[in-house]
Amino acid sequence: MARLLYRLGTFSARRRGTFLIGWLLTLVVLAGIAASSMRFSDGSFQVPGTEASEALTIMEREFAADGAGNATLQLVLRVPDNQKITTRDNAAAVADALARARAVEHVQAVSDPFDAERPYVSADGTTAVTTVTFTGITRDNAEAVQQDVITVAAQARAPGLTVEVGGTLLTGAPEVLGPSEIVGAAIAFLVLLLTFGSLAAAGANMVGALVGVGVGILGVFAFSALQPIGGTTPILAVMLGLAVGIDYCLFILDRFRAELRQGREITDAIGWAVGTAGSSVVFAGATVIIALTGLSVVGIPFITEMGLAAAFAVLVAVLMALTFLPVLLRILGARALPRWQRSARGFRARITFLNRWITLVVRRPVITGLTCTALLLLVTVPVLSLRTTLSNPGGEDPHSTQRAAYTIIAEEFGAGFQDPLIVLVQSDGGQVRDALTGVATYLKSFPAVVQVHPGQVNGDGTVAQLTVIPRSGPLDDATEQLVRDIRAEAGSVPGARIAVTGGTALGIDSDTQLNSALTTYLVLIVGLSLMLLVVMFRSILVPLIATIGFLLSLGAGMGATVAVFQWGWFDALIPAPQGNPLLSLLPIILTGILFGLAMDYQVFLVSRVHEAYTRGHSPKEAVLDGFGRSAVVVVAAAGIMTAVFVGFALSPSSLVGSIALGLAIGVIADAFVVRMILVPAALTLLGRAAWWMPRWLDRVLPHLDTEGGDLRREADTAPDGRSAQDARMGETTRVR
Incomplete structure (x- = not known):
């Protein structure tokens, strides 16, 4: 893979005019399509395959002309x-x-x-x-x-x-890029500037990321010309596209600068950067894309759409880093380095603080590892009180007039009055009217039912609906149990088929489906990603350590989200409404995205450690060497991603804000605690066993050369230290 990506990087650099025009033309064309034909759906939340959803579909078909569609x-x-x-x-x-x-x-x-x-x-x-x-x-x-x-x-x-x-008439989505998101991007640029010490390098990194996220989001909007998309679908695509786009450019650009400092020619340095760091970008991007596309196993179109849109944005970010960034690097040349480094061949920056950090971890792996694990478990504690709902009764803002109206009606007319259950009654042969009395009697037999109101009957007398007022509210366990009880004995009414639907029943069914799908989803994405990591690192234990670390990061992200959005901590800083149960789809979305991002840092950090180990370093020396080469850029990448997510966490939408906050805390926990402390500690304790793999498995798995081993061997054969490929081509462009 490294050799293939080397050729792609050098080809892009040499054909910089073609690739530059191609990317910009794509941006303009997609912008034109999106501007002329962008369409949004009505924002309805469907849960196909559940009893409530199927009954709702029948109701919409049979009673479509009742005027219920009026706002x-x-x-x-x-x-x-x-x-x-x-x-x-x-x-x-x-x-x-x-x-x-x-x-x-x-x-x-x-x-x-x-x-x-x-x-x-x-x-x-x-x-x-x-x-x-x-x-x-x-x-x-x-x-x-x-x-x-x-x-x-x-x-x-x-x-x-x-x-x-x-009530509300509003169905619009939150803005894609608001002031807080722009501030987050500005902070990310500042981190780039501090990391590179070069305005030109930071600018190239940011331009590449912005072009990538522009193509990605405009592609999503252009797709809406074929099929309307949900109003919140672009939010996740922008959030992830911007974050990973900046990070992927950062890793390749940092490697490019390192190759320049070692004296490589500009085009050759681009090829090496894309061939080595680009391999990590491909694998990291693949794990994120797997996690996002895997959201389709949930079976809920809204979540599938969000996942696929975000996966497309990440794919564009990877392609941009491999083909458009080399164009910018070729234009940038030696200006990617600060002026004082351009003649300092072989320069390597000292990382005093991080050197002391990793030295402490390697010397005290048990103490540091256990301390950090305990800290992450402590932050996870709020998850024990996690409550979820499909929608918050009375709207998401506890202080709004909408919630006040809802509360008054609930107090005066009953907790279940505004969220009744709809019971659909079906009977063959036009005899549904004869069955209604028996169904109503059956429903009134439940102590949790306050009233049963007769509803409409369709034209041919085969379908009818009844309104059931429960004694408890839509979020109460008693209401959920009532739905289960009605369904459990539905067959006891002769001549009638009974189904329960309505907003409350839809929420109950969606929660059940999401919870059952979460296990399947975890097995799928973790399994596929573990396979990728095993191929990349030629190890069994390293991918397992990565997965355990992800679970700790996920717990920290979810725990912080519960504490802020459900418990109401830091309500003065977070503009989105707080004090409500979290939305049902949050855990599975957060799980998928954070898993992909956690594997990003695992790939970027541990690939350098593995590279040192394969060069003959001892396990402990490999940890020190790999950490020293990658720690600064991983810290910068995590800081950038955190800044982007914090910007979105300040959104007035509780959906966007809760996802972004969970990701921000999860990234902090994963990058600064799991990957910078727990993983090095584990690798130190395991020693050579960390890189063990059965011989039969090593023979079966493909060797993809993700760390540039073939490139190094070719460079060793070239008389001037350049890659043999570049030496044959006679490239003469040098650092000036």
Whole structure:
């Protein structure tokens, strides 16, 4: 592989005009397609194959013309306990609020809570609820219309009268690049500048990464011309594309600078950098892509779409690092080095602090290893209280008018009133009406059921629906048990087939499916990635150590996310709403992404250790030598990735913020604790056993030369120390 990538790097450098125009032309074409035909889906969350999802599909087909697709909001009006909402003054205030609501643009109808036929007044007479129905709501006008209704509520408030707005019209996704994300990118550039000591090198690194993430995200947008994508799909692609793009450029550029300092010609140095560090980039990128594409095993289209979009962005980042970055390096030449290093052949920077760091780890591997393990386990403790949900009842912001309206209705009308269960009843031969009485009696027999309301029957009398009001709320264990109980005895009603659906049932089914898929997913991605690492390092134990370290990093990332977003720690620093259960899809998404990133650092750090070991160093010397060569760049890469993720963690979206925070803490734990302490300690303790592999397995596995062994042997045969390939081509460009 190293020889192949060497040729690719030198070919790209020599044909720099072709590759430069090709990448920029791709960027422009994708931008044109995306700008003219970008489409987004409605953002619905489907869980195919579950009872709730299949029943919902039948309902949408059989009752499509009932007008349920109209957007609605609720106005919730409440007076103190010692008053009645029906008194003359209070009723007049309600009437005035309804009149203002009717005047809002796009309002189709406003219900009367005092209607004798369909009253919506609480039993104690303190609360009235009206439903505002809209028509013509689009992504462009939804926010303005909802704000108009909120303004109506604010104007209707008076001493003793509380008015809140329930529900939401907003379906838009958070912005792809906001101020906090831009600040994170700026910090990443500062880290590059400090690492390289060269503005030109830092600029080339950043330009390469930005071109890569630009092509990646525009490619995702262009794909939406063929099939609409979810509004949050691009977020993960931008987040990962930017982070890995900067890191992959960093590793290759750092190796290029090292080859220049050893006196190699510019094109030859590019080839060596791409052939050696590029091999690590390919393997690291492959593990990330495997982890992201593996999200498709969950079977939820929304998650599959996010994973594939992010995997495409990572693939583009790898291709950019292998073909576009060499173009920039050829243009950059010796300016990749600070001026004072350009004549210092053989220069090697001293890493005083990190030298002391690794020396301590190698001398005290047991103490340092156990201490760090205990620290990571401590950060993992909050995971024990992890709670997940498909969606937060009343919206994700605990301080919003939407949540306040939800809470009032739950208090006055019952915890399950706003999140009822929908029971779909099917019967052959148009006899569903005859079965409804038996089904209703069956449902009322459950103590956890408060009310059962008859619903619609389709035209041919084969499908009907009933609304079941549970005694408990949608997140209560009692509601989940009620759904299980209804399903368990559904066959006991003669002449009817019963299925439970609705938002609460969908949430329960999605949680169950995600939890069951997580095990399968872990086996798949860990298995495939272990195979890649075994091939790369020719070892059994090193990949196992890498995986154990990943589990510790994952625990730390999840624990920090629970503490911040569920417990409410550091709420002054995090703008996204806190205090809610985490979203159901968070654990599996965080697991997949962090696994890929953890393997990145494993590959970049341990490949240098393995390279030293294969050159004849003792296990301890190999750890010291490999760490000394790669520690600075790994620290810089982790710092860059952390800066990018922290920028996204400051997003107002709880989904984006929780994923980004988990990744930021996970990267810190993995890079600075697992890979910089635990892995060196383990390699020191294991000694030569760390690199053991059965002979039969070594013969079976392919030898891919990911560390440039073939290139070194060819260089040894060249009279001037250059690679034999470059010597034959007569390359004469030198460092000036």
